[in-house]
Amino acid sequence: MTPALNIHRLSVTYRRDRQEVEALSGVDLDVGAGEKLAIIGESGSGKSTLALAIAGLLPASAKIAGRIEWPSLGRPPVNGRDIGFVFQDPSASLDPVMAVGEQIAEVARAHRGMNWRQAYALAEELLARVKLPEPAALRKAYPHQLSGGQKQRVAIAAAIAGRPGLLIADEATSALDTIVQRDIVALIRQLVDEDGTSLLFITHDIALASEIANRIAVFRNGQLVEAGATEALVASPQQAYTRLLLQAHLGLEETVR
Numbered sequence: 384m385t386p387a388l389n390i391h392r393l394s395v396t397y398r399r400d401r402q403e404v405e406a407l408s409g410v411d412l413d414v415g416a417g418e419k420l421a422i423i424g425e426s427g428s429g430k431s432t433l434a435l436a437i438a439g440l441l442p443a444s445a446k447i448a449g450r451i452e453w454p455s456l457g458r459p460p461v462n463g464r465d466i467g468f469v470f471q472d473p474s475a476s477l478d479p480v481m482a483v484g485e486q487i488a489e490v491a492r493a494h495r496g497m498n499w500r501q502a503y504a505l506a507e508e509l510l511a512r513v514k515l516p517e518p519a520a521l522r523k524a525y526p527h528q529l530s531g532g533q534k535q536r537v538a539i540a541a542a543i544a545g546r547p548g549l550l551i552a553d554e555a556t557s558a559l560d561t562i563v564q565r566d567i568v569a570l571i572r573q574l575v576d577e578d579g580t581s582l583l584f585i586t587h588d589i590a591l592a593s594e595i596a597n598r599i600a601v602f603r604n605g606q607l608v609e610a611g612a613t614e615a616l617v618a619s620p621q622q623a624y625t626r627l628l629l630q631a632h633l634g635l636e637e638t639v640r
């Protein structure tokens with residue numbers, strides 16, 4: 384299978400208050416075409432930095448070493464067309480003064496060369512695909528008229544409107560309550576499976592990661608600790624740190640019960 388992207392020896396250093404912060408060091412990682420890869424790790428381990436580096440969204444002050452290659456594209460990726468991005472807070476990615484259907488249609492116009500009529504038809508179709516009720520009416524709604532979970536569904540529709548080969552979800556469900564979280568995870572899985580899209584699912588929740596991903600990569604202090612098929616990694620982690628993460632999670636579950 385042609386990999387969607389290869390990451391070779393990727394290092395990223397930020398500058399803050401004249402100090403250098405190495406957020407990623409020497410990361411080697413491939414994302415297969417149609418693969419659902421989860422990135423897990425505690426806060427500050429470099430997960431978002433990896434996502435931003437892949438999408439070319441790092442601040443200009445960040446120093447980047449290593450390579451990110453897109454063999455199946457043969458050109459640099461374009462955000463929206465090749466990469467769809469879903470962030471934790473849908474309010475930050477949605478325009479508060481633009482109807483939600485228009486926001487989705489805009490992506491289709493920009494990246495799929497559609498006219499407004501085609502783009503609105505697609506927006507309605509996508510609102511139905513993300514399982515929002517009455518898409519014909521809903522496309523005229525503004526973000527503030529929707530719940531957090533509904534806004535995240537709109538953000539997902541906009542992220543896939545350009546039919547990107549890679550969807551990146553960075554803590555896309557962390558701000559939602561547990562039940563909505565499970566629904567959104569199931570939705571993302573269904574959408575990427577239907578479209579054959581590769582998925583980079585970033586979370587600090589190993590249970591959520593194992594629900595959605597074929598493969599899990601564990602990060603700590605900017606380094607890749609280990610990566611492996613979900614079942615194998617959960618059943619027999621190779622690294623002490625992964626075992627610790629799993630134990631911590633089991634501990635939490637037990638307290639809940």
Ligand SMILES: Nc1ncnc2c1ncn2[C@@H]1O[C@H](COP(=O)(O)OP(=O)(O)OP(=O)(O)O)[C@@H](O)[C@H]1O
Pocket residue numbers: 397398399404405406424425426427428429430431432433442587
């Ligand atoms: N713009 C920035 N300028 C300076 N340092 C930064 C910047 N963004 C992130 N960092 C630092 O880089 C490191 C990695 O941060 P990053 O946001 O990638 O971690 P993360 O795993 O996504 O964490 P979280 O789970 O909290 O989102 C941290 O030490 C963080 O403080």
Ligand code: NI
Pocket residue numbers: 430431432553554
């Ligand atoms: Ni993050």
